Amino acid sequence: MLNVPRRTDELYDRVKRVIPPVEWELFADDVDAILALKRRRNAVILAHNYQTPEIFHCVADIVGDSLALARKAAETEADVIVLAGVHFMAETAKLLNPEKTVLIPDLEAGCSLAESVTADDVRLMRRRFPDVPVVTYVNTSAAVKAESDICCTSGNARAVVESLGVPRVIMLPDEYLAKNIAAETDVEIIAWQGHCEVxxxxxxxxxxxxxxxxxxxxxxxxxxxxxxxxxxxxxxxxxxxxxxxxxxxxxxxxxxxxxxxxxxxxxxxxxxxxxxRPCNLCPHMKRITLANIRSALEGNQHEVTIDPELAGRARRAVERMLAI
Missing domain, CATH: 3.40.50.10800 (NadA-like)
Known part of the structure; x- marks a missing residue:
């Protein structure tokens, strides 16, 4: 093994099967600095399953899919949350922690699904299908969540749809998720035509x-x-x-x-x-790096803010999901 700082030796043991020693040498300084910054600022890092191993296994405190991150974000006692993921995830963390500082290391870390639907689109669907509840995937902006009845993730979508006790729902924005859930339930699902580019x-x-x-x-x-x-x-x-x-x-x-x-x-x-490994890369997830996580903690960048009135409506949709 290369001569890396002793404080990171144990961490490298976790990932040595997937990160060559020569790459770890490039990561070790940032890992060490991030661990110190977390202690100093009472910060936690939430990392989605699509983050690279040096983030996921070496600096993250909470890892998982969108549902797990949403649940854990609501429970953390940290003063600062750094979201190693994409922007809608950081917004969700802020919705559930309005008094905490939530940072995203790169403002350009977006999502093709989140960008495929707007709040105006949701209002249009409501006019087209009056009295049909709107189930919104968490892969959406806070503005879209605010126009929705309840959120879902890929892990709980069927349970959310069936919890409403209605014969049909609007489900957006992922067309394929909606169709795959429709095949599992008797509830009629009206789909939007958004897709994940991965x-x-x-x-x-x-x-x-x-x-x-x-x-x-x-x-x-x-x-x-x-x-x-x-x-x-x-x-x-x-x-x-x-x-x-x-x-x-x-x-x-x-x-x-x-x-x-x-x-x-x-x-x-x-x-x-x-x-x-058939490799379809998410360019948005890969905008998050050890270097910009470190910068986020050092310079308090980039802080996520949401209009309080909009946040209140969006939060209700997320909390209804978490209550199921």
Whole structure:
């Protein structure tokens, strides 16, 4: 191993299967500085499953999918929350912690789904389908959440839809998630036509090629993938559900049809599982780095603020989800 600071040796042991020593040498100073800054500022770092391993396993305090991050954000006693993820996640953390400082390391860390729908679009859907409740994916802006009845994540979407006790709902913005949930429930779902730029690129032919090249491989697909991809997979679920599947079933060889870094992060805990990695990269998630997390803590940049009236309405939609 290279001569890295002793304070980071133990952390490197966690990730040495997925980060070469020469790369770790570039990360170690920032890791060390971030750990010190967190203590000094009573800060926590929330990291989504799509963050790179040096963030996910070495500086993050809370990790998981959107639902897990939302729940934990509501419970933290820290003064400062740094969201290692995309902007809608930072907004959600702020909604649930209005008195705390919430920082996002890069303001340009957006989301194709969040950008596919506006508050005006939600109002238009309400006029087109009066009295039909609006279920909004957390991958949306606070302004869109404020126009909604309740939020959902990919992990709880079916439970949220069925909790409303109505024959049909509007579900936005992810068309494929809506269609995949519609296949699991008797509730009629009116979908929007937003797509995730990572998951929409997976095709059934990709799975067939993977199976041919890797006999016996188990295929896990995120429900933001097209329905025909989900139909070809062995299992479909949120990032948390995929991780749980690997831990529970311990397949010899597995492929996760989702963002690149997910496989690296799950592989750290499962050295006996072979991960086949079809790599669709999320350019927005990858805007978050150790360097800009450090800068966020050093310079209090970039603080997330939300208009209080809008935040109150958006918070209700998120809290209704968390209550289920």
């Amino acid at each position: 998951h929409e690129r997976f095709m059934p032919a990709d799975i067939r090629e993977l199976r041919e090249a890797n006999p016996g491989v188990i295929v896990l697909a995120h429900p933001e993938c097209p329905p025909e991809v989900v139909a070809e997979a062995d299992f479909s679920g949120s990032t948390a559900a995929m991780s749980d599947y690997v831990g529970r079933e311990k397949p010899q060889r597995v492929v996760l049809m989702t963002e690149c870094s997910m496989s690296d992060n799950v592989a750290v805990a499962h050295p006996d599982v072979e991960f086949v």
